[in-house]
Amino acid sequence: MIQVEHLTKRYGSHTAVDDISFTVEDGCIYGLLGPNGAGKSTTMNILTGYLSATDGTVTIHGHDIAEEPAAAKACIGYLPEQPPLYQDMTVREYLLFVAELKGTRKKADRIAAVENACARTGLQEMAGRLIRNLSKGYRQRVGIAGALLGSPKVIILDEPTVGLDPAQMIEIRSLIHDLGKTHTVILSSHILSEVQTVCDRVLIIAHGKLVAQGTPEELAGKLAARGTISATAQGGREAVLAAAATVPGLTDLRVTAEKGGEVSFTAVSESGADLRGALSLALAKADCPVLNLSAESMSLEDVFLQLTETPENQETNEEEAE
Numbered sequence: 001m002i003q004v005e006h007l008t009k010r011y012g013s014h015t016a017v018d019d020i021s022f023t024v025e026d027g028c029i030y031g032l033l034g035p036n037g038a039g040k041s042t043t044m045n046i047l048t049g050y051l052s053a054t055d056g057t058v059t060i061h062g063h064d065i066a067e068e069p070a071a072a073k074a075c076i077g078y079l080p081e082q083p084p085l086y087q088d089m090t091v092r093e094y095l096l097f098v099a100e101l102k103g104t105r106k107k108a109d110r111i112a113a114v115e116n117a118c119a120r121t122g123l124q125e126m127a128g129r130l131i132r133n134l135s136k137g138y139r140q141r142v143g144i145a146g147a148l149l150g151s152p153k154v155i156i157l158d159e160p161t162v163g164l165d166p167a168q169m170i171e172i173r174s175l176i177h178d179l180g181k182t183h184t185v186i187l188s189s190h191i192l193s194e195v196q197t198v199c200d201r202v203l204i205i206a207h208g209k210l211v212a213q214g215t216p217e218e219l220a221g222k223l224a225a226r227g228t229i230s231a232t233a234q235g236g237r238e239a240v241l242a243a244a245a246t247v248p249g250l251t252d253l254r255v256t257a258e259k260g261g262e263v264s265f266t267a268v269s270e271s272g273a274d275l276r277g278a279l280s281l282a283l284a285k286a287d288c289p290v291l292n293l294s295a296e297s298m299s300l301e302d303v304f305l306q307l308t309e310t311p312e313n314q315e316t317n318e319e320e321a322e
Contacts, residue, residue: 001026002047002154002184007056009042016042018208019056026153029180031199032188035308039208040188041081044158047186048078061153077152077183081159083143087132091123091142094131095149102150117145121175137168144175155179157187161194173198192304206308227269229276229295230256235288237263243286247278262291269295 002024009017017039024030032040045051047058049065049072058065063072086094095117099110118124121141126134131142140160147155160176161169176198179185189195195202196216204212204219212219229250233240237255240263244253250267257264269275280290 001061002186003057003059004047005057005059007043007046007058008054009039009046009051010054015208017046017053020205020208020210021056022203022210022213024154024184024186026184027180028200029176029185029187029198031195031202032186032205033190033192033195033202033304034188034205035190038190038205038308040190040205041158042208043205044078044080044156044186044188048076048156049073050078050080074150075153077147077150077155079140079143079147079155079157079160081162083139083146085131085139085142088130090128090130091118091134091145092127094142095145098146099149104150113149114145117148120148120178121145122171135168137164137171140164140168140172141175144172144179148179152183154184154186157185159189160187161189161191169194204304204307211307227274227295229267229269229279229293230264231267231279231283231290231294232257232262232264232292233283233288233290234262235283235286236261239286240265240283240288243282243288244279246282247275249273250275250279263288264292 004023005021007017007020008015020043032043034040042051046053047060047065049069052066060072061075063075065072086097089097092114095114096110099113104110104113118127121144123138123141123145126138131139134142144157144160147157157176161172164172173194176185176187180198180200187199199216201215202213202219203210231244237258241253241255244250244265244267249269249271251270252268253265254267255263255265267279274295276293276295280293283290
């Protein structure tokens with residue numbers, strides 16, 4: 001089990017990870033989901049001991065990563081976003097080297113461990129080839145095989161399918177699913193479909209904060225209950241938004257366009273209730289005639305984009321509409 005409590009990482013005035021807390025249970029595949037720059041890789045690097053936290057603690061199977069780094073790291077197999085492979089080694093040479101680095105002293109044990117890792121990752125036929133001659137997908141497999149050496153309890157994969165073609169992505173996702181049968185797996189990604197396909201639980205990070213967590217089904221059920229309304233009304237920007245803001249349960253008002261005395265905007269119904277009638281009435285009372293009004297269910301992708309949209313982008317969109 002991994003216990004993360006109030007994890008924070010600052011670089012000067014920039015906060016990359018902001019007071020994150022979560023628990024990783026044994027025997028599950030966890031997806032760390034978020035856009036580029038959300039803080040996923042920083043969180044991964046702290047979990048694996050590559051970076052120290054500014055505040056907070058990470059405990060891996062009872063070992064504090066800061067106070068007992070060797071014991072904690074022995075529980076982890078890690079594949080960074082850019083696998084540190086030696087291009088002029090063969091696959092077998094590289095994995096034997098990694099096994100030795102991880103403390104497997106006897107040659108016979110190293111050979112057996114490497115053969116087992118190659119078998120689990122589908123590298124048997126590639127073991128004698130130079131790493132530089134492998135495709136990106138097979139190089140990812142080599143990185144995962146290296147992470148398996150040393151029999152770690154937890155496998156941590158940072159963007160394991162980045163840069164792969166669709167066929168390679170499917171193969172790596174299938175491999176990750178198989179690893180989840182014998183290991184606790186944490187993978188980071190900014191691809192929603194990938195996390196939905198392979199993960200038992202999802203942690204969504206945005207702007208360095210943990211904004212949602214649960215099983216894919218729980219998140220889909222919870223967030224799909226939200227509905228979005230698109231509307232266009234006549235009147236000034238402030239009058240239209242003020243009228244819409246009076247509707248109970250209507251949140252996240254955002255102007256999408258403003259031209260010729262007409263204001264277009266979107267809003268979210270948190271309960272999923274159809275609030276078009278209440279919105280139409282509120283706008284009419286404010287002398288802002290409704291020109292267009294529509295509602296649709298919110299997909300998980302839509303909600304993910306809302307949860308992870310940066311405040312800077314919101315401000316830019318509003319400024320462009322002025």
